[in-house]
Amino acid sequence: MNLLIDIGNSRLKWANEQAGCGLSVTVVDYRQTGYLADLREIWRSLTVPEHLLVASVAESAVTAEVLDLANSLWPHTPTELPLAAAQAFGVTNAYQNPEKLGIDRWLALLAAHHYYPGSCCIVDCGTALTIDLINADGLHLGGLICPGLMVMKKALLANTAALEFERVAPQLMLADTTAAAIDNGVLAAGAGCIEAIVSRLEPTDHILLCGGDASLLAGQLNLNVQIDADLVFKGLSIVAAGKA
Ligand SMILES: Nc1ncnc2c1ncn2[C@@H]1O[C@H](COP(=O)(O)OP(=O)(O)OP(=O)(O)O)[C@@H](O)[C@H]1O
Numbered sequence: 302m303n304l305l306i307d308i309g310n311s312r313l314k315w316a317n318e319q320a321g322c323g324l325s326v327t328v329v330d331y332r333q334t335g336y337l338a339d340l341r342e343i344w345r346s347l348t349v350p351e352h353l354l355v356a357s358v359a360e361s362a363v364t365a366e367v368l369d370l371a372n373s374l375w376p377h378t379p380t381e382l383p384l385a386a387a388q389a390f391g392v393t394n395a396y397q398n399p400e401k402l403g404i405d406r407w408l409a410l411l412a413a414h415h416y417y418p419g420s421c422c423i424v425d426c427g428t429a430l431t432i433d434l435i436n437a438d439g440l441h442l443g444g445l446i447c448p449g450l451m452v453m454k455k456a457l458l459a460n461t462a463a464l465e466f467e468r469v470a471p472q473l474m475l476a477d478t479t480a481a482a483i484d485n486g487v488l489a490a491g492a493g494c495i496e497a498i499v500s501r502l503e504p505t506d507h508i509l510l511c512g513g514d515a516s517l518l519a520g521q522l523n524l525n526v527q528i529d530a531d532l533v534f535k536g537l538s539i540v541a542a543g544k545a
């Protein structure tokens with residue numbers, strides 16, 4: 302089996318890829334103390350992976366401690382941290398400097414091209430909210446990076462004196478408490494951002510949503526969207542299969 306790891310800016314997700322079985326993804330908050338010890342306990346009961354593939358956009362210290370853990374558990378398992386390329390698996394990167402495209406965005410593009418025939422708009426509703434377009438021929442047309450919902454909330458908190466910060470169930474409507482006004486406002490900003498951008502772009506055959514806020518945002522969009530939470534892992538699987 303291959304162990305696939307996606308280290309984002311907030312959380313680490315890993316999946317144990319076994320032939321013929323679907324992906325079962327486990328999410329870990331790496332800013333919680335003791336997460337590495339917990340991860341060690343879980344990982345040590347796995348069979349030794351044949352390959353380890355890591356997609357990381359996190360700071361290098363986090364990536365390094367996860368790689369150290371994996372290396373201590375499975376010293377003979379080859380480990381790879383793929384980078385975005387100018388061209389691979391039928392996809393052509395739009396970036397002037399292809400390696401600068403975030404690996405999560407690149408892997409999602411590989412997966413979209415492989416699994417969704419036609420053109421795709423990929424919206425990753427994670428720490429950052431990213432939008433990327435790819436046409437039916439695998440040509441990446443470029444993308445945008447916007448703040449994600451949590452980042453918007455934190456920005457309000459960091460730049461105002463008197464705002465309360467509490468999670469309520471956000472809805473696209475006016476609010477009568479501070480906490481709901483923030484949550485609803487941030488949701489409106491995220492949904493409005495996606496709708497405004499998508500409506501200005503060429504229509505695509507698919508609008509694919511992934512990331513921690515995908516289902517929350519999907520419920521608010523006046524767009525025909527599909528949620529595929531596993532795009533980054535599917536991209537890692539494509540890269541892993543290419544090595545086999
Ligand atoms: N339990 C949770 N912990 C943290 N964030 C959560 C949780 N549930 C939902 N979210 C939402 O998910 C978003 C983060 O999404 P996700 O986990 O996909 O990010 P990530 O993969 O760590 O970051 P990146 O976008 O950098 O890859 C946050 O904006 C937050 O609003």
Ligand SMILES: CC(C)(CO)[C@@H](O)C(=O)NCCC(=O)O
Pocket residue numbers: 310358401402403404405406427429431446
């Ligand atoms: C934009 C994020 C943070 C989204 O996770 C990540 O893809 C990243 O760090 N990208 C590098 C910069 C870029 O994609 O242009």
Ligand SMILES: [K+]
Pocket residue numbers: 309405425427512533
């Ligand atoms: K992500």
